Amino acid sequence: MAGFESSSVERLVDAKGGTISREIFVNETIYRQEQEQIFSRAWLFVGHESQIARPGDFAVSSMGEESVILCRDRGGHIHVFLNSCRHRGMKVCRYDEGNTVEFLCPYHGWSYSTDGQLVGVPYLENSDGGELDTSRWGLIEVAQLENYKGMIFATWDRSAPSFLEYLGGYKLYFDLLVDAWDGREGGTEVIGGIHKWLIPCNWKFPAENFSGDRYHGVSHRSVDMVGLGPSGQGRRDMGERNQSRWLDVSFPDRGHSMIAFLRPHDAPISPSYENAPEVAEYFRRCEEERRRRLGAHWRLFGGPGTMFPNASPLARQPRTIALWNPRGPHQTECWRWYLVDADAPAPVKNFLRQYYTRYSGPSGLTEQDDMENWNYAHAASRGTIARQYPYNYEMGLGRATQSFEDHGLALPGVICDVTNANASESNQRGFYGRWSQFMEAQSWTELMPP
Ligand code: FES
Numbered sequence: 001m002a003g004f005e006s007s008s009v010e011r012l013v014d015a016k017g018g019t020i021s022r023e024i025f026v027n028e029t030i031y032r033q034e035q036e037q038i039f040s041r042a043w044l045f046v047g048h049e050s051q052i053a054r055p056g057d058f059a060v061s062s063m064g065e066e067s068v069i070l071c072r073d074r075g076g077h078i079h080v081f082l083n084s085c086r087h088r089g090m091k092v093c094r095y096d097e098g099n100t101v102e103f104l105c106p107y108h109g110w111s112y113s114t115d116g117q118l119v120g121v122p123y124l125e126n127s128d129g130g131e132l133d134t135s136r137w138g139l140i141e142v143a144q145l146e147n148y149k150g151m152i153f154a155t156w157d158r159s160a161p162s163f164l165e166y167l168g169g170y171k172l173y174f175d176l177l178v179d180a181w182d183g184r185e186g187g188t189e190v191i192g193g194i195h196k197w198l199i200p201c202n203w204k205f206p207a208e209n210f211s212g213d214r215y216h217g218v219s220h221r222s223v224d225m226v227g228l229g230p231s232g233q234g235r236r237d238m239g240e241r242n243q244s245r246w247l248d249v250s251f252p253d254r255g256h257s258m259i260a261f262l263r264p265h266d267a268p269i270s271p272s273y274e275n276a277p278e279v280a281e282y283f284r285r286c287e288e289e290r291r292r293r294l295g296a297h298w299r300l301f302g303g304p305g306t307m308f309p310n311a312s313p314l315a316r317q318p319r320t321i322a323l324w325n326p327r328g329p330h331q332t333e334c335w336r337w338y339l340v341d342a343d344a345p346a347p348v349k350n351f352l353r354q355y356y357t358r359y360s361g362p363s364g365l366t367e368q369d370d371m372e373n374w375n376y377a378h379a380a381s382r383g384t385i386a387r388q389y390p391y392n393y394e395m396g397l398g399r400a401t402q403s404f405e406d407h408g409l410a411l412p413g414v415i416c417d418v419t420n421a422n423a424s425e426s427n428q429r430g431f432y433g434r435w436s437q438f439m440e441a442q443s444w445t446e447l448m449p450p
């Protein structure tokens, strides 16, 4: 890693001991190294296939700092291209989304087909450039792409492991986001538009908060008092959380984590959404079906999490996934997608849509609370004096276990039971431990030994 020695990373991040230097949030050199070491190598979330349902559909997204085009070609295959013309770098596609037969560069008019080939070069035959081998000058495409239950992930690194290896044991928890509420595989779709907004903080503030910060309940006191949740009590309906074991789950060898809830094995179906009978009935039926379909695993419910490095599933209601795109050390461009069961009745989807926007995104009161914290924490950490003092991540040190079992149900991951404590920073330590490995490792062989 040029310009920044791996010994410096060791000095800045003590993930095991629970102290982390503020430098990693505000330092320009470290930020540049993250682009090379993390965002050029990791699997990144790009978008959902329902955004590009028909041939020729496209949607612009980001992989780290780079603008990319998510596109379904005329033959129906999905691609992710760097959104930059091969001639002089112009942004080939300047629309957020649409349907097209080709991408026409607005600068000199090179055009690319939806499968990325260079198909038009104005005046080529009249110029000395007649030798131009157009087959070598198509749009730059990602090295690997995965359509996982409708979620599109990609990496620039040919040597990266397969997406499923990258996911590892986290699959069980990530599936809580993308599987239908009744336990069927897949079965979710994106509704409404994607919320996109800027916040003045480093991308790691939201990533680590979603990784498992149960501890910040005080921040959300006001939304709890207002009664933002579907039943007007608290900020969410507590059904699946009642009497549950509260588990912080992390995969330090992957960097992924999630807050999870494990209901008692003999728990009755708990009522939710009681002031909306049609919605209550839908979720009651889903839970019955979930119990039949998933066996003992019906008991597991998700919450906020982070899939390393910058995608954060929220695997309960509101069911969403956020992407924290780095825009310099001091700014993050947030994107948030909202998911529902694709075959839920329209009134259920509509009910959820209204709840989602009340809760999340730039208009959501809960997310506004969070953004206040990240904005001000970042600003108050930039000064010459402030930078000299590390943050503390010692909560719940030494309390996690690697062999969790409850009534015969074994769960994967490093698990910290916080049922009676509600405060562990085990997930955050896992996130920054993996961050350090990425910043130090020269290759994927080091990052994921065979
Ligand atoms: S930059 Fe695209 S055609 Fe010149």
Ligand SMILES: [Fe+2]
Residues within 6 Å of the ligand: 216, 219, 220, 366, 370
């Ligand atoms: Fe929060």
